[in-house]
Amino acid sequence: MKVLFTGFEPFGGESTNPSAVAVEQICLLPPPTGVQWQALILPVEFRRSATLMQSCISSWQPDLVLCIGQAGGRPQISLEQVAINLLEARIPDNSGWQPSGEPIIATGPAAYFSTLPLKAIRQQLQHNGIPVNISYTAGTYVCNALMYQLLHHLSAMSSCRGGFIHIPYTPEQAAGKPDAASMSVAVVVQALLEIVRCCQQYSEDIAAVGGTLD
Amino acid sequence: MKVLFTGFEPFGGESTNPSAVAVEQICLLPPPTGVQWQALILPVEFRRSATLMQSCISSWQPDLVLCIGQAGGRPQISLEQVAINLLEARIPDNSGWQPSGEPIIATGPAAYFSTLPLKAIRQQLQHNGIPVNISYTAGTYVCNALMYQLLHHLSAMSSCRGGFIHIPYTPEQAAGKPDAASMSVAVVVQALLEIVRCCQQYSEDIAAVGGTLD
Amino acid sequence: MKVLFTGFEPFGGESTNPSAVAVEQICLLPPPTGVQWQALILPVEFRRSATLMQSCISSWQPDLVLCIGQAGGRPQISLEQVAINLLEARIPDNSGWQPSGEPIIATGPAAYFSTLPLKAIRQQLQHNGIPVNISYTAGTYVCNALMYQLLHHLSAMSSCRGGFIHIPYTPEQAAGKPDAASMSVAVVVQALLEIVRCCQQYSEDIAAVGGTLD
């Protein structure tokens, strides 16, 4: 199983992005038996992030694509269930583009669902003592747009699964902010390892109660 | 302009539902010039709520459908941008059904976007001193399912707009819970009135910066 | 029973202060039988707020002093249990003074407890459907300092009770802030009325479970 991790460059005034740190760290570890992995660091740009990722997918032909991004303030690993076809940038992306109220792909569907076994992953992380939830919004910024474009791209392919995972600030990032939750990169790396193992083990998701009332 | 409001019966152990109270109260007021309105109280059931609403739409032929629901814990009026094709019930609905991981409509698209002028409404409510945001998840329970089924139904019609609006607990509900935000019904009723006025005034939404990073 | 309410002028960039609005509104209502009330609006200044309040107490000789202040972001009426002998100003007060790490009264005790029947008030507000809690920190700004100086002043008097009550933003204030909780002034005024009634009825507090683990 060939696994492509993507992480992002810093944005929003930060000097680091935990997603880049985590995917680079995990790729320094020996992968589980039967797994090859590589990490790709993407710019926080609506268009170029997807183009670079798609090039890598085309050339390397991964079986699994795990896009990782920072969700500043969230206290747990967030498994994104859905990406929506909407560009709504509260701040400009790193190329200076600030789209508002536009579709990501004009002819695309309103949304795509993650093709990862999210409930199996949630169960596995909880069993390993890692805070995790399934999230029903990936926002409307570059993370959501990358997830949407990934799933749009994969929808035309037969056998590659993919999804997006939001991770908290590192303790170092949170140290300068009032009341911000954080997670050590070591915990994030362990989470990513468990996610890869889960995707090896589960071709179909498990059944489990979940959801949010609102 | 004929306006159909829907509210919900109580659920989750509550004895009231502010959405029912608010839509019944506004329909006791004289509507703005050119507007007729009526309120329909729906059961908190995935299927029957939509069936009852669709019957009312078919018979009364409204121009605007505003579905209202309680979002316990949110501090502001939440204008829902999108409904997703997913049933994921953390608790059973009031008929005892607890679907998990199923689509709402097996042949339906992954999501529908609200057809209300959300940014115009947000601006109008803020100008009137009413806390408001645009939300990118309506959850995965009956509220999301009703919104999805509404927009699916309206997608086959030419001229009726619709969407979903989440409202906070009332102060009475919040009084028994630790640290729960609330909003007086009078403020909610004023918000609904402004939303109707906005929909009269704006056939197209305005441009405005917004969105969430994650 | 003579009741002195105090409220504050706006601070921190706000154009209103809900505490001033609420205490002025309640004093326009007819007081309960046996009650006289008046409102005093104080500057958001560590020293002058207390001096003005103490002058008013000396001249009018109230039996009950209820100091009210804005706690932006809190979702409920907060009955303050304790004021601490510490000046720690995150921003300058409205006179430009920004003390840090100093005692309020150099020879004073480390803290004073409210002399209001807080648990009786909490029960009464909850019975009336008003969100309320007992809080164990009034912060370290002018609100805490006024409460401390009030209780220091009253400690030398035999029969006047007093305390501090934090109230949320108004909806109008919260409308311009992301995710801020609010409470309508009408609800706050009703809360103040119930607090006065409670203080008439209870010379001693009731017994009730409460507290916070941390």
Add this chain to the structure above:
Amino acid sequence: MKVLFTGFEPFGGESTNPSAVAVEQICLLPPPTGVQWQALILPVEFRRSATLMQSCISSWQPDLVLCIGQAGGRPQISLEQVAINLLEARIPDNSGWQPSGEPIIATGPAAYFSTLPLKAIRQQLQHNGIPVNISYTAGTYVCNALMYQLLHHLSAMSSCRGGFIHIPYTPEQAAGKPDAASMSVAVVVQALLEIVRCCQQYSEDIAAVGGTLD
């Protein structure tokens, strides 16, 4: 410098207490030059926790006492500024005692302030990338009571400093709870080490802006 750490046994349905884990782990490390340290694990009981600690202080004669406790839900290291003379137990302690509205020490002052250099510690932790704040309430449960009794005990001694530090859930604890913040024990242990170093370096606290408005 002899440093006594105290941690607590589990309570409130938890099977571990991160404060016990952290203080035991740090005492397995070689202390900084000039420092001796030991850890004492205390029962979550209002009276016996203090008695055991005081015995250890009397026999070992530490120069610094750092009491550590779990603050479930807080995202950062919390340096407690003040302990109040109040027992208000939301749940019984581990001996089954649930006091309410009583003083800890009937003849004691209303509060004691920490004698640790809190602003220096805050600065040091932030410089080391560890999320931290100064807190103005240690709650009303066993943590506050231990801190109060520690400072009461130390107030009669000339040269021993002491205070209380709240720490977050571990990731393992947070994994079973919705939306709970956490901190890895390794980060907590690093924080405790920096706190000891700070107390070695600073006999007086530094000046720095801080505080909370409410």
